[in-house]
Amino acid sequence: MRSERLIVDMISCSAHGMCAELLPERVSLDDWGYPVIDAAPLDPELVGLARIAVQSCPKLALRLQREPARAPARARR
Numbered sequence: 001m002r003s004e005r006l007i008v009d010m011i012s013c014s015a016h017g018m019c020a021e022l023l024p025e026r027v028s029l030d031d032w033g034y035p036v037i038d039a040a041p042l043d044p045e046l047v048g049l050a051r052i053a054v055q056s057c058p059k060l061a062l063r064l065q066r067e068p069a070r071a072p073a074r075a076r077r
Ligand code: SF4
Pocket: 008, 012, 013, 014, 015, 016, 017, 018, 019, 020, 033, 034, 035, 056, 057, 058, 059, 060, 061, 062
């Protein structure tokens, strides 16, 4: 299963702060109220909450990005 990570479009974001309230495990706010996202792949138990945060963003600035599939390792000869 491919993991997902949160990303934010800072141009669209208007610092409502809802994402930090809904997902404090991965989002904090800077001094101006803009989100600071932990970009590490989401733990499976946080994916549902992350989807709610994405759907709740009033500016559609928060997104889930799926990690690209890794190519299988080549066998050494
Ligand atoms: S909820 Fe959306 S608009 Fe509000 S701070 Fe988070 S990303 Fe920005």
